[in-house]
Amino acid sequence: MTLDRRDRDELLALARASIERGLAAGHLEPPPAVAAPMLQAPRATFVTLQTHDDLRGCCGSIEARASLAEDVWRNAWASAFADPRFPPLTAAEYPELDVHISVLSPLERVAVASEEELLSVLRPGIDGLLVQFGGSRATFLPAVWESLPNAREFVHQLKLKAGWRSDFWSPEIDVWRYQTESFGE
Numbered sequence: 001m002t003l004d005r006r007d008r009d010e011l012l013a014l015a016r017a018s019i020e021r022g023l024a025a026g027h028l029e030p031p032p033a034v035a036a037p038m039l040q041a042p043r044a045t046f047v048t049l050q051t052h053d054d055l056r057g058c059c060g061s062i063e064a065r066a067s068l069a070e071d072v073w074r075n076a077w078a079s080a081f082a083d084p085r086f087p088p089l090t091a092a093e094y095p096e097l098d099v100h101i102s103v104l105s106p107l108e109r110v111a112v113a114s115e116e117e118l119l120s121v122l123r124p125g126i127d128g129l130l131v132q133f134g135g136s137r138a139t140f141l142p143a144v145w146e147s148l149p150n151a152r153e154f155v156h157q158l159k160l161k162a163g164w165r166s167d168f169w170s171p172e173i174d175v176w177r178y179q180t181e182s183f184g185e
Helices: 005-025 068-081 115-121 142-146 151-161
Strands: 045-051 054-060 097-104 128-133 136-140 174-178 180-184
Touching: 005 068, 005 097, 005 180, 045 068, 054 068, 054 097, 068 097, 115 151, 128 151, 136 151, 142 180
Parallel strands: none
Antiparallel strands: 045 054, 045 097, 097 180, 128 136, 128 174
């Protein structure tokens, strides 16, 4: 699914409106209705906020549980006010905010028996990755390749994010990949 310019602009406007309403109301407001059929389809998204090229918040969903419009609305609010790595966004920060949206493709299971096998099928710069073992899981969006361009380092850092040792591997690790359609202001 490729979004046209009008759909992208509407999603960016929805993200901005969600944050503005959050600043005014102090809580998550219900999303407005949207007419565009593409925005009503169930999709998973991440919304990334930056100020002066620094990360200011990033929250998202890995699996589609709501319409594209609703998912962006909720994740924009969460990125601004509920990312545990940052204090809630203030009105003074809002004018400096850049909004970026990543729309995820459906997850594709990657059947691998070893880390070496995973590294051989991973497509740097293209694949986002989700790993899960036991009760922990972690994901890196494809945009993370910009800061971790080496596949082995990408996987090692993802394992650390999941709370595992970088050299950990188990045949029971579940792995999925996905791609994103990303755009921003």
